[in-house]
Amino acid sequence: AQTVTQSQPEMSVQEAETVTLSCTYDTSESDYYLFWYKQPPSRQMILVIRQEAYKQQNATENRFSVNFQKAAKSFSLKISDSQLGDAAMYFCAYTGTYKYIFGTGTRLKVLA
Amino acid sequence: EAGVTQFPSHSVIEKGQTVTLRCDPISGHDNLYWYRRVMGKEIKFLLHFVKESKQDESGMPNNRFLAERTGGTYSTLKVQPAELEDSGVYFCASSPIWTVPTYEQYFGPGTRLTVT
Numbered sequence: 001a002q003t004v005t006q007s008q009p010e011m012s013v014q015e016a017e018t019v020t021l022s023c024t025y026d027t028s029e030s031d032y033y034l035f036w037y038k039q040p041p042s043r044q045m046i047l048v049i050r051q052e053a054y055k056q057q058n059a060t061e062n063r064f065s066v067n068f069q070k071a072a073k074s075f076s077l078k079i080s081d082s083q084l085g086d087a088a089m090y091f092c093a094y095t096g097t098y099k100y101i102f103g104t105g106t107r108l109k110v111l112a
Numbered sequence: 113e114a115g116v117t118q119f120p121s122h123s124v125i126e127k128g129q130t131v132t133l134r135c136d137p138i139s140g141h142d143n144l145y146w147y148r149r150v151m152g153k154e155i156k157f158l159l160h161f162v163k164e165s166k167q168d169e170s171g172m173p174n175n176r177f178l179a180e181r182t183g184g185t186y187s188t189l190k191v192q193p194a195e196l197e198d199s200g201v202y203f204c205a206s207s208p209i210w211t212v213p214t215y216e217q218y219f220g221p222g223t224r225l226t227v228t
Contacts, residue, residue, distance in 0.1 A: 004154070031216045044115065045203070045219040091155065093214050098143065098207075099168060102155040 002027045004094050006103035013110050014080045020067075021077045021106045023092030032096040034068070036077045039105075040088040048090070051075065084110050114138065116220035118204050124226045130192040133223045137186070137206030144187050145207075145217060146179060149170075150200040161187060162209075173198075194227045201225070 003026045013019035025034070036048040051068050053058045059066050063083075067076045079086055087110045092103040117136045125131050146158040154228050158177070159169040163184035172179070176195070181187040191198050201224050205217040 035216075037219070044221040047216055050214065050216065054205040098160055098215070099145065099171070100147070100155075100217065101157070102147075104152070104154045106208075 002029070002094055002096065002101045004092055004101050004103040006092050006106050008106045009104070010107045012093060012109040012111055013079070013086075015082055017078045017082055018078060019082055019108065021079075021090055021092075021108065023075045023077070023103055025073050025075060025092075025094050025101075027073070027094065027096065028112045029096045032094060034066075035093040035094060035095075035100075036064070036066070036075075037091045038086075038088045039091065040085075045091065049077065079085070079108075082110050084112060086110050116204055116206050118202075118220040118223050119222060121221065121228075122224045125194055126226065127196055128193045130190065131225060132193055133189045133191075133202050133204075133225070134218070135187045135189070135204030135206075135220060137204070138218055140208060141206035142181055142184065142209050143207040143217075144181060145205040146187070146189055147203040147205065149203065149222075150197075150202050155203065158189075171199050190223070194225075196227050199225055199227045 005024045015097040031055045034051045037045040038048045039045040049061045063080045089105045091105045144161040149155040157171040160167045161181045178190045191194045202220040203222045204220045207217045
C-alpha cells in the first residue's frame, strides 16, 4: 500500500527567508502524481504545486519549487522569499489513480 | 465559478445521534470525493463517486456511514449512529473527467464534526 510521510509537524521561517518542507512516500507504482496542498487557517485547501512522476524536471510555480527524487521517493517543497500569507498547513499528497494518499501535514509559521 | 461548498461548517452532536453532511461540488465536476481528518492524523480517503455511482468506497470505516449522490450533483454523508471516534474534519473534493489527466482535486472548506 502507498504511504506518505511528513516528518515535520511544525516549521517556522522568518519573513523573506527560504524554508523547505519534507515529504517521503512509498509506492511500487511507476506512474503517479505528487502534490503539495496548502490550507490557510479556516479556509479550504488549494493546490500549490504538482509533479508528474514521469517528468524528471522539478516543478516550479513562482516562489514554490520542489525537489523530486524519484529513486529516493522524496518530494520536498521549497518556499523562497517567504511571506506572511504563506502561513498555513501544508499537505503532501500522492495519487496513482483518483484517490489521494495524504501525509499528516506540516504547519508553517512565518515570523515577521 | 463557485468552489466546492460544504454544509454545515461545524456540527456538535451527542453519541448515538445522526448527522448528515452535505457537499456541493463545482458545477460540471463528475468526480466527487469524501475524505476525513481525525485530529493530528493524516487526511484519509473515504469514497469516490463518478456521477451518481460509487466508484470506490474502500475507505468507508463501517456501515454506520452512508454516502449518496442522487442525480450526480450534490452528495450527502450520513453518520448513524455517531460514535466518539467519528469526530474529525470531513472534506469533500471534486474534479472533472480529465481529457488530459492532471488529477487535481478541488477541496471544500470541510465540516468539523464533534461527537460528545
